[in-house]
Amino acid sequence: MLLIIKLLCAILTFCLLSSLAVAQSTAEAALSTSKMVLSITKPVKIVLDAGHGGYDPGTEKTREGMKDEKVIVLAITKKLGEKMLLRLIGTEIIYTRKRDIYLKLDARVAIANQAKADVFLSLHCNSNPKKSVYGTQMHIHNNTAKKSRKLAHHLNKAFETIAERKTLGIFNSKDRGFPLYVLQFSKMTGVLIEVGFLSNSKEEEFLNTESGQDLVAEAILHGVVTYCKAEGLAVKLLPKPAEVKAELAKHNSEAGKKLIKEIDEATQKYEKEKKQDEEAAKTAKIVYRVQISASKIPISMTHYDFAKLQAKNYKIEEVITDDDLNGKRYRYFVGKEDTLEASQAILTEIRKFNFKDAFITSFEQ
Numbered sequence: 001m002l003l004i005i006k007l008l009c010a011i012l013t014f015c016l017l018s019s020l021a022v023a024q025s026t027a028e029a030a031l032s033t034s035k036m037v038l039s040i041t042k043p044v045k046i047v048l049d050a051g052h053g054g055y056d057p058g059t060e061k062t063r064e065g066m067k068d069e070k071v072i073v074l075a076i077t078k079k080l081g082e083k084m085l086l087r088l089i090g091t092e093i094i095y096t097r098k099r100d101i102y103l104k105l106d107a108r109v110a111i112a113n114q115a116k117a118d119v120f121l122s123l124h125c126n127s128n129p130k131k132s133v134y135g136t137q138m139h140i141h142n143n144t145a146k147k148s149r150k151l152a153h154h155l156n157k158a159f160e161t162i163a164e165r166k167t168l169g170i171f172n173s174k175d176r177g178f179p180l181y182v183l184q185f186s187k188m189t190g191v192l193i194e195v196g197f198l199s200n201s202k203e204e205e206f207l208n209t210e211s212g213q214d215l216v217a218e219a220i221l222h223g224v225v226t227y228c229k230a231e232g233l234a235v236k237l238l239p240k241p242a243e244v245k246a247e248l249a250k251h252n253s254e255a256g257k258k259l260i261k262e263i264d265e266a267t268q269k270y271e272k273e274k275k276q277d278e279e280a281a282k283t284a285k286i287v288y289r290v291q292i293s294a295s296k297i298p299i300s301m302t303h304y305d306f307a308k309l310q311a312k313n314y315k316i317e318e319v320i321t322d323d324d325l326n327g328k329r330y331r332y333f334v335g336k337e338d339t340l341e342a343s344q345a346i347l348t349e350i351r352k353f354n355f356k357d358a359f360i361t362s363f364e365q
């Protein structure tokens, strides 16, 4: 009897041990497979392109206290980039600009093409002579760019559901009547997002608030995630760290611990990048210039009004900016000052000549 019990025990122990061994090796196999998948899965490269910048303000603010398009889209782009760094695992974020600098359209395209990016997002604000018009627009190159159309569709949906914004639909080159350079020449899936109209006072106000900018960024984030998942791209959206970390710690589960680790790693990556940005911002120099004129065609330096200024020893500089929706602009500047006061003194003098609409513009150099 004793022998039988002993034998039974031995059999049981063997079974238990071997099943444990099987469980362990399955877990190890799963772990090594996931490691393997992780090591061969390339991150999804996303280019964030804040439209305009520097010399080119884009759509100008309609009133004091508001900001120009170049400032609003940069703020949204930065918020979006932060969200992606903090919460979107499996991606690499590339900015065309992080600061208030001027970049030509071909430079933006070159950044995206050289990075061999998977997704290109260009952010803009709209304008319409009819002030009642508001809502978002998604622009793609043409309908043969099927992936771009899908991305635009998911972005459109996210603007409706996440941000509860009015959407005006998806537009291609035919709808617009002209191609957009950044979409035409970038080689990847791409959408130019018009986040709203600055010519509509309610939408302008919304886009000037932190909460509005955050909501727009959140919608874009969700649109990108839905698109990536539908395309089978290995991205994972983490919950907002502040909301879930305390809750996860309470339960102390393995899955929870893994999630906390992922959140912490993403936060570290984000903090590191933020520090680098702050260092770069320290060396950035802001200059103030007076824009005296802007035109679709070049103005001769010997023009009567220009000549009068030059006779008073003002040096006029011509800067050509290119804009996807409005085409080339020839801009004329006077002065390059370190302080707003110095630039204001120049503006006061210049307005005495025939430049009543001259204004001060500032940007980084």
Ligand SMILES: [Zn+2]
Residues within 6 Å of the ligand: 051, 052, 058, 059, 069, 123, 124, 125, 325
């Ligand atoms: Zn624009």
